[in-house]
Amino acid sequence: MSIDAPVVTPTAATLRARAAVAQARAFAEADERALDGLVSVRPRSAVPRPQPVWDDAEVLVHEPVGERYRRLVLASNTIAATAQAGQFLMITVPPHGGDTILLPRPMAIHRRRPATTDHPGTVELIYGVVGRGTRALAAVPVGGTLQVTGPLGRGFGFPPGTRSALLIGRGVGVCGVMGAAEDAAAAGIRTTMVLSGQHPDQLLGRSDCAELGVQVIGATDDDGSSDLTFLATRLRGHFDGTTPERTPPGVIMVCGAGVLARLAAELGAHWGVPVQASLEAHMACGLGYCHGCAAPVRTDPSVEGPLVCADGPVFDAAIPVV
């Protein structure tokens, strides 16, 4: 058989599959370019970063969330007590079914619950099973332990005097910004969060937002409400300044896609407010020494660009002034 020269007419299913692949590829390419020139390392915060530790954390909860995700609650007093909003952990995945995973996997700290007199301090993560590492992670039983290193990275920080905030998360990116919602709730900052995803039943974070008193704006691919132009128009309308509740937010924090970071930066420029974006990169050490996690942005080839684990994962995002 020749590998070129198809002789059969493609079926409708084949055409749909091809269109989906092309769409995914176009999105990935747009997403890759979206961050160029947009992000910069945040100025050092006055609040010092906590010293990372490693711990053998007991798995207290490990359960499915919807069809695609899993919730993991880990007991670690030190990490729960010190983690800042937007920081992450490196999780060492134990061997599973003859497969050994070498590199730890970075995961955002979705929720922090410090120790009480009768409960250990816990951190909650939500992850999607996407490849070998997360598949092996999904097999870890409740009652087992996971070796984790953290808290890592530079997280979100509310500018002094912030009274309201807009948070935007897509897919598991919601976990990247939920820590900021926790801080906002504690500080009495009025918060709105966009939860974006493919299907309505896949939107993470609804119950967390309800618990934290965060107003939710759902956006899904299914009904087109996650479309960037549509979402931008909707958010501008939502914060049109006509009533005190509709005053534009004092800060925007975003995680989950480069194109959303760009959208946030455009809104930030429109309202004249700062934007912070959490980014992802393949990682090995999580501590800043392996230089594996270059931020996905084009930089001058003779100088090293920012590292996501040590300079981020949260960066300032602003539309470059031409």
Next chain:
Amino acid sequence: MVALLDGTAHPDARAAFFAAASDDLAATALSAVDMSVRIGSLTLNAPVMPASGCFGPDLGALIPVGELGATVTKTVFGSARGGNPVHRLTEVPAGMVNSVGIPSHGPAGYLATLHPRYAALDAPTIISVGGHRIGEYAPVVAALGEHGAAYELNVSCPNLDRDGTDIGSDPAAIREVVAAVRLVTGKPLIVKLPVLVASIAACALAAEEAGADAVCVANSIPAMPLDAQTRRPILGNVIGGLSGPSIKPIVLRLVWLASRAVQIPVIACGGIETVDDALDYFSVGASAVQVGTASFGRPFAAVEIVRGLRRRSLDAGVGSIRELLDLDAPR
């Protein structure tokens, strides 16, 4: 319910690991196990150190670095370099592939920013030095002066003077590099060799004859990972270096060949995760080991190997690793 709350004095596993160090060192003080190894004029207290690029001073707070024989820096080049485009690393079965591209701030940048943090650690600093021309190594070592307790020459770099073949795959080029560096420093010199060479024995011998105090075998192995779905290269640089457990049998052979060729110590590096991996390399002639990839998932891996070697020697009632290996020798 949770071990952490069982009234232990340690808030987390890291703290417990540090605390275990003092118990362990107390035990050694009672019954001496000599684990020291000499690299030229430098004596290392333990034959275990990190591999270049797989350690940073940030680890000083996570592991008791003082239990290691030395630290090894990421390779320092003569001029500032930016590193490769994303992605810079990925995992493959039994290994990882990296194409970090060795970003470097040059010797002045290294001395200003990183070195003070290395110097504050409780182990000698071996500075890794690289170059893309034979003449590039000596000026970097000269600029670093007395700051390195020893220098590791990373010769797994494409030689821009000779069609980009690795400097370290050409015994004549190794000889020139080592001889030039020998002129500018009296510090111990380690030559870190690549895997893809016609004769590792000839490369190791060239290093020894030109004045090296040890060879390190070996660097990562050129490889190309593809995305399973798109069948496109995962790495921004397309190709990278394979490291981790899958390279251990390949490097074991090279260490065996190199140790038969030279008198100077051979430092083994390739897929070492456990005490038994280290003992395998010692049994084919290595005098010391470096731990790379394993440290990412288990930052304490190298310290565990040191403790394990001491514990095995104590349990067997022997005073050195050589004696420990003799016990295993076939009768």
